[in-house]
Amino acid sequence: MKVACVGGGPAGLYLSILLKRQDPSHDITVHERGPEGSTYGWGVTYWRGLLDKLAAYDPESARAVEAHSVRWNHGIAHVRDSATRHPGDEGFGIGRHRLLEILAGRARSLGVRLEFEHEIHEITDGNLPSADLVVAADGVHSALRARHREHFGEDIRAGRNRYIWLGTTRVFDAFTFAFVETDHGWIWCYGYPFSPERSTCVVECAPETWRGLGLHTANEADGLALLEKLFADVLDGHPLIGRSTAQGGAPWLNFRTLTNRTWHRDNLVLLGDAAHTTHYSIGAGTTLALEDAIALAAALREHTVLPQALAHYERERKQALLSLQSAARYSAQWYENLPRYIHLPPEQMFALLGQRHSPLLPYVPPQLYYRMDKAAGQLEALRRFKRWLGPKVARTVHQRALTSRE
Template sequence: MKVACVGGGPASLYFSILMKRVDPSHDITIYERNPAGSTYGWGVTYWDQLFNFMHRVDPESARAISESSVRWDSWVVHIHDRATITVENADEGSGIGRRRLLDILAERARSLGVHIAFEHEIGGEEELPDADLIVAGDGINSVLREHNADHFGTEIAVGRNHYVWLGTTKVFDSFVFAFTQTPHGWIWCYGYKYSGEHSTVVVECSPETWEGLGFHEASESDSLAMLEKLFADVLDGHPLIGRTQVDGSAHWLNFRTVTNRRWYHDNVVLIGDAAHTTHYSVGAGTTLALGDVAFLVDALHGHAELEPALARYQRKRRAAIKAPQRSAHYSSRWYENLPRYIDLPPQQMMDLLDQRTSPVLAHVPPKLYSRVGRIREGLATLRSGGRSWRTTSSE
């Protein structure tokens, strides 16, 4: 099969690796519009479930990723000047720099005979007339998807809150949440390390807080200076690092949830963010994209004809991601309704942060839900010897 992958992100690279692993005779080219070594974003999170899958299907790249990753097994939640809650023996996670991840996957793909064409932008499927299969891994702004948006049935829902993705030289020992109160409302961040020198920091707030603090008209340098003051306690004097814009503005965004009624059209198939997006607060984007790859490769090698294979991929994978998509939706709604929870006693607020993907939380009084949740958590801890909690309160 002659395959063209549009977009050089983790999904396209991993797809090419798995396809070559199954059948080395596949002729695969990846087209990436940016130069080699250039990428956006800071760190990528993943969990043991994803790593175990990767180790089964391609041990070589899994080992290289593991060697370049850093790990954590605790959370620390700072609630302004009221309390700091430490959760020991939490779900163990890992982080790796996005650029390093891409380098590892690109090197592995090349070693298997995949051709990667950097600085080669594809404007439409008509530019790839010889391809038997065109894989659209070109992200949330997919050109290939937009060319056939009516067929794919693309819908985009824009989130209410503003967020910005940043880096820092502060290396967090734990996965960090920090909630800061301002005269204009609450602003919060998530932080996690992805190397021995850097961490990712994602900052989020409501539109009222965003405008009240002046971020809507602040330059990037002014925005970073304000955020460094707001989160001085967790940054320990370390700077925040932005993503340079041509006009000097900060890269604030509203999260866009992308869904598609169909995931393929003729010989074009969607994977990763081109097919679906899930809110960053559940940290599942990379995991779901690589899961798409596994389902697609399995479908392609289970059918001799392309159309039945793509139909199977669409049917099976759409069903498989419904649960994480729902969790991401409820998680984003929890943050959009933060005032409902933030004034609870710190331990109760932490309980609800931990349970934010629950579909019933928004419909139950928070204090009642927290009491029930604490009983359930206590029973689970007694049975498994799991998490331990430590709270330092300033109240």
């Protein structure tokens, strides 16, 4: 099969790896519009479950990804002068540049052609070789999807809050939240390490706060200086880093949630952010893109007729995304309604931060929800204890019965 993959991000590269491993005779080319190594981005997060999947499908790239990742198992929330730390699941961070470098090197080693500085706008305009399968892995702004947006049923909805994606030399030792109150409302950041030298720092606030602080008119240098002052405690004297001047600086954005009614048209199929997006606050974007690649490769292996393979891929991934897309919507809504939770005692506020994916939380008074959740947690702990105790009690009774018979 001849495959043309438009977009050299994690989804497109990993798909090319999996297809080559399934059948080395596949003719696969990845077309990337930017120069090699020029991608913008700081770190990406993932969890142990993804690493286990990567190890199952391509152990070599999985080992390299894990070796170049940093990890944490705690979360910490700073609110005014207080801080609350809680244990959590093991999380991983890796630089986006390093992740792409690993996947590109692995793809090349398997015989995939990588063509950089090659932008594709239209399948039929002569700049893309004919192919049995064309994969649109060119992101939320996909040019290939946009050419056929009515067919795909593209739906893009902008969130209310403003956010900016930055880096910092402050290496956090946990997934870190910091909430700062200003005269114009609350502003907050999410920080996590992705290398021994750097962390990602995403800053978010309501549009009223963004305008009130003058961030809507500040140039990048002045904006970063103001943010460094606001988050001085959590940054501990370290700077925030934006994009280079050549990259156009780091913009403030509204998150765009993308869905599509269908993900394929003839031999064209959507992958990763070209097909769907989920709010960054659940940290699942890269994971979902790689899982898309795994599902598409499996569908192409299991179904020899292309339309059947693409339909199977779409059904499987849409079903898998339902709960995560719901969680992402409620997570974004939690931050958009931050004043509802921010004045709770720190331990309660952080507990509800961890419950922000709940569809019930917006409709229950926060303190009541906290008490209900705490009671449910204690009940579940009791159930686990009883399940653990049950076999031990049974063995003791059985042993005593044997003793009495003797």
